[in-house]
Each structure stands twice: as structure tokens, then as C-alpha cells.
Amino acid sequence: MNLKNTLKIITDDWFIKILCLIIAILLYSTYQSISIDTKNFSIPLTVYSDRNLVPANTIEKSVQISVKTSPDNASILQQSDFKAYLDLDQYSLHGKYEVPVRIELPPKVQVMEPLEINVKPKKIPVMIEEKISRMIPVEVLFTGEPADGFEVIGSTIQPQEIKISGPVSVINAFQDSITVTIGLTDKERPFNQNISINPLIKNPLIKVEEPSVVYSSVNIVPRQISRTFQNVQVHFVSANPFFTIKQETPLSIVVTGNQNYLSAYSLSQYAIQVDCSEIDTTGTYTLPYTIHLPNELTFVSASAEEITISVDTAPIEIP
Secondary structure (H helix, E strand, O other), rough: OOOOHHHHHHHOOOHHHHHHHHHHHHHHHHHHHOOOOEEEEEEEEEEEEEOEEEEOOOOOOOEEEEEEEOHHHHHOOOOOOEEEEHHHHHHHOEEEEEOOEEEEEEEEHHHOOEEEEEOHHHHHEEEEEEEEEEEEEEEEEEOOOOOOEEEEEEEEEEEEEEEEEHHHHHHHHHOOOOEEEEEOOOOOOOOEEEEHHHHHHOOOOEEEEOOOEEEEEEEEEEEEEEEEEOOOOEEEEEOOEEEEEEEEEOEEEEEEEEHHHHHHOOOOOOEEEEEEOOOOOEEEEEOOOOEEOOEEEEEEOOOEEEEEEEEOOOOOOOO
């Protein structure tokens, strides 16, 4: 077949041949669109940095990927099949970089055909700085008040410093201390509390090194108060019924005890006692006294160490 015949075959009915080609292309495109599914996933983004360089800016927590494959393949794909990460170990100097997002695929996905994966964004701007550490003091802030009649007499916190690490600019600009809050409202007894430090540091670029929990101990006890009882009347023990005894020495005493108990306490008539068993005649006597208080109270002091009394003959009642 010569060239002339070949050209004749090509050019004969050229319109029909072009039309058939267009139809074939359309059919192929339609088949392709029908036989390929698109599946979208939001993938957590991991930052790998084993060197002494770390991100100094906030980085997206996830990226979006679009996967195009056959319907059968698409039906078995899951979010967990994909891992997205930034590899900062490829950089050795601090600075700002456009770091590409890398996608790691398991073997079952690698062998899929057809397969097209698109990630958005493809690159992420990252400011990389030197990683440093710093010790930060821990301070305690009490809120509220213990129950009425109780008070805090001491508290401890361990450790008193915690270690944080992160990019040099962020760590150097961080506050001078970390304050932990301990509530006292309506507390009536000692208590312990574990406080996590991580929630107290709002900057995600700062990492709390071990230990990340501080242990606090607060000692709450009943509040102790003093109370003075004035003009205390002495009780005369074993007094001869044929005598009348009169207290000549005014007496006041000071006692201490728990606020709630002592505030409501009324001094018993038998609290201060003088033994009169040895008195056998009228006259004036100066005698020691004894103090009888509940176990909840403690005697502190008195206005006199002894009590002077006068003894007279009791009047005779005539029937």
C-alpha cells in the first residue's frame, strides 16, 4: 500500500472517524468517573523531632487528605490507615521553614490500584528554635474559708519546683511561678490533694517534665480560743451544816478550748471547789481550791491562787 492509498484511507469519512473518537473518549471518561470513588479523612498530625530543635509556633493538629481509588478499595479504607507527620530532624539550624506534610501508608494501601492521595495543606510553616529547660517554683493559693470554728495551721506542697521545657523564646518569656489553687470551703479536717500541672500551662509549646503532679497536704484543726469567766462562785465541799460560809475573794479564771465548744459552754457551779472538811470553828480561812473542767477545756490562769472565806454560825430556825 502506497502513501497515496494510506492518506485516502485516513481522510475518507474523516468526520465520522473524529466523531467516533470523541465518543470513545467520553465513554472512557464516564467509565473512569463511575469506577473511582473519592474518600476524605481528617488525619492527626504528628511532629517528629529527636534533635534539640522544636517548633516555636502553634501547628495544626490535623490535616485533610483526599483518597481516590476504586469503590471496592474505598469501602475498606479507614482513618487509622493513614498517618500524617512533619519531620523536623531534616533541619539542623533554627529558622523558619516550609515543612512538607508526609503521609505514611500501610502495605494494604500501598498495593491499591488505582490510588491517588492529595493532602491539604501540603506544607506547613514552622519556626524552629533550640529546646531548653527551666525550673519553675510552685506557689499555693487558698480559696474559700474552712467551716466555722476551724482554721489552717499549716500546709506543704511537693515538689516545690517543676521542670518545663520548650523553645527558647517561649520558655524565657514564661511567668516566674506557677500557682496551684486549693479550696478550703467548709473543710473541717486535714486533707491531701494531688494537682496536675499540665492544665495550668495554657501554652501547648511548653512541656511539663516529670513529675507533672504536685502533692499538697493541708492541716485544718478546730480553732482554739480563750475565754474569761468573771465572778466565779466557789463550791464549798464537805461544809459543816451548822456554819454559813461566804466567799471573800473575787475570782475569775481563763480557759482555752475549741471555739465551737467553748463559745457555748456555761461554767458549772462545781467547776471551782474548796474543801471545807477541816473547818470546825468560825473565823476567816484562806484555802486552796481545785478546778474541775470538761476534757475539751484547758485551764490557763486564775486571778487568785487561794480563796479567802469567812465562816459564821448558821442561824437557828425556830419551828
